Each structure stands twice: as structure tokens, then as C-alpha cells.
Amino acid sequence: MREWLFKRLLSQKNYIVKFSKRILNIKKGEKMKKILYVHHGTSMGGAPRSLAFLIEKLDRTKYLPIVLCIKDKRNIEFFKAAGADVIFDESLHPFHGSVVSGMNTKLFINNLRHALPSLKKMQKYLKEIKPDMIHLNSSCLFLFAYASKIVNPTCKVICHIREPLLDNHFGQILRYFNNKYVDGFISIDNYDLENMRVKEAKSKVVYNFVNIDIYNSNVKSECLRKELNLDTGDIVFLFLARIVECNGALELINLCRDSTKVKSNYKFVFVGDKSDDTSKYIQKVRELVKETPNCYLVPFRSDVPEVIASSDVLICPFTEPHFARAIIEAAAMRKPAIGSNIGGVNELICNNETGILYHNDKELERAINTLGENYELREKMSGNAERYALEKFNSSINSREIMEFYENL
Numbered sequence: 001m002r003e004w005l006f007k008r009l010l011s012q013k014n015y016i017v018k019f020s021k022r023i024l025n026i027k028k029g030e031k032m033k034k035i036l037y038v039h040h041g042t043s044m045g046g047a048p049r050s051l052a053f054l055i056e057k058l059d060r061t062k063y064l065p066i067v068l069c070i071k072d073k074r075n076i077e078f079f080k081a082a083g084a085d086v087i088f089d090e091s092l093h094p095f096h097g098s099v100v101s102g103m104n105t106k107l108f109i110n111n112l113r114h115a116l117p118s119l120k121k122m123q124k125y126l127k128e129i130k131p132d133m134i135h136l137n138s139s140c141l142f143l144f145a146y147a148s149k150i151v152n153p154t155c156k157v158i159c160h161i162r163e164p165l166l167d168n169h170f171g172q173i174l175r176y177f178n179n180k181y182v183d184g185f186i187s188i189d190n191y192d193l194e195n196m197r198v199k200e201a202k203s204k205v206v207y208n209f210v211n212i213d214i215y216n217s218n219v220k221s222e223c224l225r226k227e228l229n230l231d232t233g234d235i236v237f238l239f240l241a242r243i244v245e246c247n248g249a250l251e252l253i254n255l256c257r258d259s260t261k262v263k264s265n266y267k268f269v270f271v272g273d274k275s276d277d278t279s280k281y282i283q284k285v286r287e288l289v290k291e292t293p294n295c296y297l298v299p300f301r302s303d304v305p306e307v308i309a310s311s312d313v314l315i316c317p318f319t320e321p322h323f324a325r326a327i328i329e330a331a332a333m334r335k336p337a338i339g340s341n342i343g344g345v346n347e348l349i350c351n352n353e354t355g356i357l358y359h360n361d362k363e364l365e366r367a368i369n370t371l372g373e374n375y376e377l378r379e380k381m382s383g384n385a386e387r388y389a390l391e392k393f394n395s396s397i398n399s400r401e402i403m404e405f406y407e408n409l
Contacts, residue, residue: 159185323344
């Protein structure tokens with residue numbers, strides 16, 4: 001029955017799944033609470049990984065996780081593997097307005113065009129599933145909180161704040177409606193929570209976390225070195241993020257283009273290219289990487305632990321404040337980080353202990369050369385980073401905090 005259901009989900013794009021009572025009303029002693037997670041992502045990046053780790057750690061004697069996945073089919077198997085029932089419906093749309101998504105005319109028109117249909121469709125899902133709680137995996141999903149209050153005003157809605165909002169009217173739309181319809185906020189860092197300006201709802205900062213069973217210093221790999229034919233003495237600085245303007249890839253490449261600033265054995269590997277991305281920004285990055293001998297651009301990939309293990313230093317040149325999952329994953333794998341001293345990033349790096357924070361290009365150049373030249377310092381910071389990750393970003397500890405938040409709400 002279950003396999004048949006998933007096959008049907010994959011074969012039909014827009015279908016309200018008629019879950020059987022056997023699936024949705026599983027009983028183990030008392031009836032478990034159904035938590036409907038709504039995921040917005042269009043790639044297998046940080047947000048779905050964070051949600052999957054949370055679902056894996058849920059107390060299955062209390063909670064039954066159901067994921068409504070609204071954009072990328074690749075995440076279906078990801079959430080199923082974590083133990084959730086999954087619904088896929090790409091006719092539903094988020095309402096963007098964060099620093100990560102940015103804003104342009106096309107995106108804003110899409111926001112408006114899909115808002116009412118998404119609201120109505122979500123109401124049908126809620127009437128069918130009858131969740132005990134709804135957990136939105138981003139602030140861009142506030143329409144689904146509104147739908148919940150129409151269908152069942154007593155159903156608690158949690159919003160996971162994963163990025164700061166735009167400092168304009170578009171960001172204010174998300175801020176207003178989230179505060180109006182969401183009952184509780186979990187933020188992945190203090191900066192993002194302050195940016196939401198939460199008024200009455202309960203809130204808690206729980207840092208994004210890492211599955212230590214997967215991301216740890218026991219993982220060994222030379223995959224990047226082998227694929228790129230790097231020498232033994234090369235120092236690999238890893239950029240692991242989407243290739244978008246707010247993540248600062250161009251700024252780092254331009255620094256690397258000046259041979260007087262970085263040594264020839266420093267190799268900068270940018271992991272995150274998407275073949276279907278035709279934006280002017282990624283095209284410029286591709287062009288400059290080809291002209292820069294010590295820079296390499298590789299596609300987004302799923303073997304993230306192996307990629308991190310094959311590097312020496314994680315580098316995060318973000319130009320806009322937001323959380324950097326790669327920093328905490330690298331820390332758990334005993335890798336120090338270099339990051340821009342802005343909101344989100346500066347909560348994940350203990351300056352001069354687990355890595356180095358910088359304010360400008362000159363400080364970035366100094367940080368690269370400091371960690372590139374000094375093996376002993378890299379090793380010291382690596383050990384500090386691993387201990388810090390086990391304390392602050394441990395999935396077992398942080399998922400318990402989220403479950404406590406569920407109970408308190």
C-alpha cells in the first residue's frame with residue numbers, strides 16, 4: 001500500500017493525497033501527534049538537510065512526521081529516508097522576500113500570481129490531513145500559516161526562520177504576516193530572529209545542527225584533489241554554497257586573480273554550480289574561473305562529507321548576513337573556517353579559535369595566508385572547531401530543544 005502511494009506521488013504532479021487511516025492514525029499507546037512540515041526548497045541544500053536531520057531525531061512514540069514538499073522532487077527520497085510520509089505538489093508556491101531569494105520583477109509577479117491558488121490548495125490539504133501542528137521550514141511560507149488559521153484556528157503553527165528578510169517593502173510583507181499568523185518561531189541564529197522582529201509569539205534560537213554520525217572527522221577522502229589533479233602540497237580552500245550574489249563568490253575570485261595576494265599552491269574550489277542556472281551572475285563566475293588558474297568551479301553535489309573531508313579550510317565570503325551551514329558541517333569534520341564578519345556567519349566562528357573572521361579584502365587576504373602557511377595553527381583551530389560543533393551544533397542535543405519547544409507551545 002505504502003509503495004503504491006509513493007509511486008503515485010511521483011507520477012502525478014498535482015494530487016491531493018488521500019492518506020489512509022492506517023498511515024495517518026498509527027497508534028502506539030496514545031495517538032501520535034501529526035506534524036505537517038512544509039518545505040519550500042528548490043535544491044538539496046541546507047534547509048532540506050536541516051529538516052531531514054530533525055525528522056530523523058523525532059520521538060516516534062509521540063510524533064508522526066508528514067512533509068509537504070512543494071518544489072524539488074529530489075528531496076522526496078531524502079525526507080522518506082528520514083522517516084517521513086511525503087506529499088509532493090509543485091503547484092504550491094512560497095512568497096519570497098528574503099535576502100537569500102532576493103527580489104526582482106519576475107519573482108514579485110510570481111509571488112502575486114500564485115498566492116491565492118496556493119492558499120486555496122493548502123486549505124484542501126489541511127482539511128484532508130488534519131495535522132495537530134504545522135512546521136513551516138521558512139518564513140516565505142506564511143500563506144500556509146494563514147490557510148491553517150482559516151481551516152483550524154487552534155492548530156499551532158511554527159515558522160523556522162532560516163534567513164533574514166529584505167530591508168524593504170517585500171521583506172516587510174513577510175514580517176507582518178508571519179507575526180500575524182504564526183504561533184511560535186524557531187530561528188537558526190540570533191541575527192535572523194532579531195530581523196523578524198517577533199512581537200507576541202513564542203520564540204527560541206536553536207542553531208542549525210549537524211548529524212554527527214555523518215559529518216565527523218573519521219570521514220576521509222581525497223575526492224577533490226583526485227578530480228582536479230591537485231598536488232600533495234596544495235592547500236584547498238572550499239567554498240560550499242549556492243553561487244549567488246549574496247554569497248560572495250565573485251569577490252573571492254577577484255582576490256584570487258591577483259597573484260601577488262595568494263600563493264600558487266592555494267587552490268580555491270567553488271562547489272555549487274547548477275547547470276540550469278543561466279543568470280548573469282553565474283555566467284560571470286564561470287567566465288572568471290576559467291581565467292583564474294587557482295580557481296575551480298564544480299557542480300552542486302550530494303557527497304558533501306567527502307567534499308569537506310578533501311579540503312583544508314572552509315571559506316565563507318558572504319556579502320549579506322545569513323546562516324552558513326557549510327561552516328558548521330566543516331567544524332564537525334574538524335575543518336577551520338574563514339568567514340566575513342557579518343550577521344549569521346559571526347555566530348558560527350569563534351574568531352581566532354575555530355577560524356578567522358574578516359571585515360575587508362585586506363583582512364581576508366591576511367586570513368588566507370595565515371591559515372595557508374601555518375599548519376600548526378590550522379590543526380589547533382581544527383580541534384577547537386570540532387569541539388565547538390559537538391557542543392553547539394549537535395543534532396541530538398538541538399533536536400531535543402526543538403521537541404521541547406513543540407511541547408511548550
